[in-house]
Amino acid sequence: MRQPDLSLIRRFSGPITAAPADDALQGMQTAVKIRPALAVDPLDSYDVVRAVHHAAAQRTPVAVSSTGHGATSLNGGLLIRTHRMSHVTVDPHTRTADIGAGATWGQVIEAAAQHGLAPLSGTATTVGAVGYTLGGGISPLSRAFGYAADHVVDLDIVTPDGRLRYVSADDDPDLFWAARGAGAHLGVVTRMKCRLFHIDRVLAGAISITVNDWAAVTDRFVTWSADLPERTGALLSLKSFPDLPNLPDAIRGKRTATIYVTSIGAESDAADQVRALGGIVRESPRLTPMPPADLAAVFNEPAGPHAFQGDAIAVSDVNAEPLAAGLGSLVNSARPQFLFIHRLGGAMSREPDQGTAIGNRAAEYLVRIVTSPAPTDDPTAVAIEQDDVLRSMSIEPTGRVPNFLFGDNLGVARVTDCYTAEDLRRLGRITAPVDPDSLLMPARGRLDGAATAARTEDSQYREPRGHQDPGTCEVNSHG
Ligand SMILES: Cc1cc2nc3c(=O)[nH]c(=O)nc-3n(C[C@H](O)[C@H](O)[C@H](O)COP(=O)(O)OP(=O)(O)OC[C@H]3O[C@@H](n4cnc5c(N)ncnc54)[C@H](O)[C@@H]3O)c2cc1C
Structure with missing residues (x-):
C-alpha cells in the first residue's frame, strides 16, 4: 500500500492519524473493521477540501464517517471523520436548522426544541443528521411530513474533484436532486440546512x-x-x-x-x-x-x-x-x-x-x-x-x-x-464529472457503470452463495 504523504496536508487544522489502531475508529457498528491508511478529523469545509486534494494527488480512495451507524468495512484509503464539525444553528423565523456534517439528531432536536420546533429525525438520537438525510431519512413522523431529504433547503459539499460547492434547487439543481436520497455518492457534505416543524405534541x-x-x-x-x-x-x-x-x-x-x-x-x-x-x-x-x-x-x-x-x-x-x-x-x-x-x-x-x-x-x-x-x-x-x-x-x-x-x-x-434504472443513469451522469477518478467510497458501495448496467438487466436479488454454520450470538435489538 502506498504510504500517505503527510506534507501534502500540513495546513490541515484538525487531527491526522496515520494507520490508526484497530479500535481507534470504532463507531456505533462493531461488526465491521475500519482500517484506513490515514484518518483525518477536519474542523471545517476547508480542511475537507485539503484532505480531498491530498487524496486526489495520491489517487487514494476517500471515505466519510460521522457516527458509524451506517459503516461498512474499510481497508486502506483516506477516512474523513466529520465528528468535529457538529455545529447546529436554528433560525426560528425561517424554521430551519443549519447542521454541520458531524451533528447527531440529538443535538439538532435539542437546539430546535428551544424554539418549539422539531426536525424529521428518526428513532435514535445518536444517528448523524446528515448521513441519515442523504439516504432519504424515514422519521416516525414521515407519513405526515415526508422524508427528511424532502426538506433539505441547501448544502455545502466537497466533491472528489476537490471543489467546495454550494448546492440548492437554483444553484446546482442536478446535485441538489441527487443529494436528496443518494447524497453519499456525491462527495463530502460539510453542512446542510433543513426545514423544521412546529409540532406542539x-x-x-x-x-x-x-x-x-x-x-x-x-x-x-x-x-x-x-x-x-x-x-x-x-x-x-x-x-x-x-x-x-x-x-x-x-x-x-x-x-x-x-x-x-x-x-x-x-x-x-x-x-x-x-x-x-x-x-x-x-x-x-x-x-x-x-x-x-x-x-x-x-x-x-x-x-x-x-x-x-x-x-x-x-x-x-x-x-x-x-x-x-x-x-x-x-x-x-x-x-x-x-x-x-x-x-x-x-x-x-x-x-x-x-x-x-x-x-x-x-x-x-x-x-x-x-x-x-x-x-x-x-x-x-x-x-x-x-x-x-x-x-x-x-x-x-x-x-x-x-x-x-x-x-x-x-x-x-x-x-x-x-434506485430506479432511470435514476441510476441520471446519477451516473451527475457523479462522473465530479468524481472523474472514482475516488469516493460510500459505505454501501459505489453506483458505478457496471453496477448500474447490472441493475437494469438483472433481477432484484443475487442468488445466495452457499451456507455456513451459524456461530454463537451476542444480544442486540433495534427498535
Ligand atoms: C439504531 C439505529 C436507528 C436508526 N434509525 C433510523 C431511522 O429512524 N430512520 C432512518 O432513515 N434511518 C435510521 N437509521 C439508519 C441511519 O440513518 C443510517 O445508518 C445512516 O447512514 C447513518 O448515518 P451516520 O452519519 O450516523 O452514520 P455513518 O456510519 O457515519 O455514515 C454512513 C455513511 O453515510 C455517508 N455519509 C455520512 N456522512 C456523510 C457526509 N457528511 N457526506 C457524505 N456522505 C456521508 C458515508 O457513506 C458514510 O459511510 C438507524 C440506524 C441505527 C443503527
Missing part, C-alpha cells in the same frame, strides 16, 4: 402484543395499518432470541411483538385507531402525549456500540399468508433476528418540488431484517440467511432502502437496488 406509544402467533399479528397489523390516516405512523417489530446459553434469561428463547404508534392527530382519533387493533393487544393500550423531542425514547434503540447487520426492502403490498413462511425461518434461526414492518405511504409517496433521488416512493411498507451476529459469523452467511427469510416471504420488492443496509451485508444486498 405527539401522541406515541409502544403497544405490547399478547398473541404468540406472529402470522396472525402481522396479518392484523397490515390490515389495520392500511387504513391509517397520514397523521399516524406505525411500525411492527418482531424479535426472536434463540435458546442460547450466552443470552440473558430475560430474553433467552423468547419472542416479542410490539407495535409502535405515533400520531399528530387528535387524542380521541388516535385512541380510536389504537382500539381498532382489537384483541391482539394487552388491555387499554394508551398513547402518551409528549413533545416531539421525547419521541425517540419510545423506540428505545440501543445506546452504545454493538454488532448488527441488516437488509431492507420496500414493498407495495404485504400479504400475511406467505409472510408466515418467512417468519418461521426467522424463529428457527440460531441467531437473534429482528423483523420490522414500517408503514410507509402518506406524504412519503409525494415527490417534492425539484424531485429527489429517493427510490420506492410508491412503496406502502418497508420490511427490514436485522441480525445480531456473533464475532465469528461470516457476514455473507448472515446475509444469505437474511435473504432466505425475505425470499421465503414471497413479497414483491419495489427496491431496497439505503439507510437500512447495515454492516457488511452487501454480498447479497446491492445499493443499486435502492
Whole structure:
C-alpha cells in the first residue's frame, strides 16, 4: 500500500492519524473493521477540501464517517471523520436548522426544541443528521411530513474533484436532486440546512402484543395499518432470541411483538385507531402525549456500540399468508433476528418540488431484517440467511432502502437496488464529472457503470452463495 504523504496536508487544522489502531475508529457498528491508511478529523469545509486534494494527488480512495451507524468495512484509503464539525444553528423565523456534517439528531432536536420546533429525525438520537438525510431519512413522523431529504433547503459539499460547492434547487439543481436520497455518492457534505416543524405534541406509544402467533399479528397489523390516516405512523417489530446459553434469561428463547404508534392527530382519533387493533393487544393500550423531542425514547434503540447487520426492502403490498413462511425461518434461526414492518405511504409517496433521488416512493411498507451476529459469523452467511427469510416471504420488492443496509451485508444486498434504472443513469451522469477518478467510497458501495448496467438487466436479488454454520450470538435489538 502506498504510504500517505503527510506534507501534502500540513495546513490541515484538525487531527491526522496515520494507520490508526484497530479500535481507534470504532463507531456505533462493531461488526465491521475500519482500517484506513490515514484518518483525518477536519474542523471545517476547508480542511475537507485539503484532505480531498491530498487524496486526489495520491489517487487514494476517500471515505466519510460521522457516527458509524451506517459503516461498512474499510481497508486502506483516506477516512474523513466529520465528528468535529457538529455545529447546529436554528433560525426560528425561517424554521430551519443549519447542521454541520458531524451533528447527531440529538443535538439538532435539542437546539430546535428551544424554539418549539422539531426536525424529521428518526428513532435514535445518536444517528448523524446528515448521513441519515442523504439516504432519504424515514422519521416516525414521515407519513405526515415526508422524508427528511424532502426538506433539505441547501448544502455545502466537497466533491472528489476537490471543489467546495454550494448546492440548492437554483444553484446546482442536478446535485441538489441527487443529494436528496443518494447524497453519499456525491462527495463530502460539510453542512446542510433543513426545514423544521412546529409540532406542539405527539401522541406515541409502544403497544405490547399478547398473541404468540406472529402470522396472525402481522396479518392484523397490515390490515389495520392500511387504513391509517397520514397523521399516524406505525411500525411492527418482531424479535426472536434463540435458546442460547450466552443470552440473558430475560430474553433467552423468547419472542416479542410490539407495535409502535405515533400520531399528530387528535387524542380521541388516535385512541380510536389504537382500539381498532382489537384483541391482539394487552388491555387499554394508551398513547402518551409528549413533545416531539421525547419521541425517540419510545423506540428505545440501543445506546452504545454493538454488532448488527441488516437488509431492507420496500414493498407495495404485504400479504400475511406467505409472510408466515418467512417468519418461521426467522424463529428457527440460531441467531437473534429482528423483523420490522414500517408503514410507509402518506406524504412519503409525494415527490417534492425539484424531485429527489429517493427510490420506492410508491412503496406502502418497508420490511427490514436485522441480525445480531456473533464475532465469528461470516457476514455473507448472515446475509444469505437474511435473504432466505425475505425470499421465503414471497413479497414483491419495489427496491431496497439505503439507510437500512447495515454492516457488511452487501454480498447479497446491492445499493443499486435502492434506485430506479432511470435514476441510476441520471446519477451516473451527475457523479462522473465530479468524481472523474472514482475516488469516493460510500459505505454501501459505489453506483458505478457496471453496477448500474447490472441493475437494469438483472433481477432484484443475487442468488445466495452457499451456507455456513451459524456461530454463537451476542444480544442486540433495534427498535
Ligand atoms: C439504531 C439505529 C436507528 C436508526 N434509525 C433510523 C431511522 O429512524 N430512520 C432512518 O432513515 N434511518 C435510521 N437509521 C439508519 C441511519 O440513518 C443510517 O445508518 C445512516 O447512514 C447513518 O448515518 P451516520 O452519519 O450516523 O452514520 P455513518 O456510519 O457515519 O455514515 C454512513 C455513511 O453515510 C455517508 N455519509 C455520512 N456522512 C456523510 C457526509 N457528511 N457526506 C457524505 N456522505 C456521508 C458515508 O457513506 C458514510 O459511510 C438507524 C440506524 C441505527 C443503527
